[in-house]
Amino acid sequence: MWLYLHHTGSDIIDLDSVTGRWRQVDDAEKPSGAMVLADLPIKGSYTIEDGKRYFTYWTSNGRFVFRTDEGLVFEVCQKRPDGSIMMLEPALACEITPSRYGDGRLRQGFSQMRLINATSDTVSELEYNSERFMRFYQSDFTAAAAVQDLSDWDFFVALQGAFGIFNERAASGRVAFTVEDDGTAQVQGRSMHRDELVFADTGQPCPKSGVWACMTDLRVSAVLTQGEAMPSNNGQSVQWVWSRPD
Structure with a gap:
């Protein structure tokens, strides 16, 4: 798998x-036009920290894994076919x-990362130069800096944040929009190819009549007519994806 x-x-x-x-x-292995x-x-x-590599990745069967250079493997969560998460x-x-x-x-400049299990035992830990990444972050003046943290x-x-997101999604049942490696997305039980996907933001004119799903939680839907304003969700501006005809 590529990381x-x-x-x-x-x-x-x-x-x-x-x-x-x-x-x-090698660059020659990458798809043409990528x-x-x-x-x-x-x-x-x-x-890479002190010459050792640490990895996070999604397996082919939808499991999120944290792996250390020493061969420790932690399967954190499972993404179900509908996009929901099970820890x-x-x-x-x-x-x-x-x-x-x-x-x-x-x-100064270093942080300690620990993975802690149910009995409060540390199952993996390391010290790393966190100040280096803070400097990179604070020195980023590219356009991407507006949306990055x-x-x-x-x-x-990022690993710590992933734990928080996965735990929240598992507890709430929230189903977030994702596109798989093959270019398909599951939208409210329908498999749709990337080319079929239509998106719109809160306040924009609806580009296509039908049922629309909220991308932050696909369980939330709205029936809309082309031209009417895309709604918010719980008072928040969100992005919507077209799901199916009404």
Whole structure:
């Protein structure tokens, strides 16, 4: 499976999820015309700390995995066919705290990441240079900076955030819109190809009559007529995806 170096969005490797071995992906292997990550069969990302690699990825059967260079593998959650989430290790938590020396003094610029299980035991931990990623984040003046946050640079902040998102979705039953590697998306029980998808934001004129689903929770729908204003959801501006004729 192909993974990208988290803070660069490039340096793609091909990871064998069975053996843990990996190799660099040559440019010649990439699909012709591929310009951005979305054009590639990317399954996740990785980071390198003290020469060791840490990986997160989605398996072919819809499981989200965190893997260490030492071969520890944690299957965090399962994405069901309808897009809902089931936690596989419900009590597993990701904690990031400032690093400290043995005498209790703060280790400037470093953070401690721990995975903690149901009995409060640490099952995986490391110290890493978190200040480096903060500098990258604060120095980003590209257009992408308007929609990115620290998790787009810091692999472990992204991992911690993923735990929060997955736990919330599992508890609430919320079904978020996602597009699979084959270019299809499940929208309220219908499999739709990327080319069929029609989107619209709150306040825009409805481009197509029918049933529309809220992209942050596909359980929420609205029947709309072409030309009328796209609604909000619970007072929030959202994006909608066309689901089916009324």
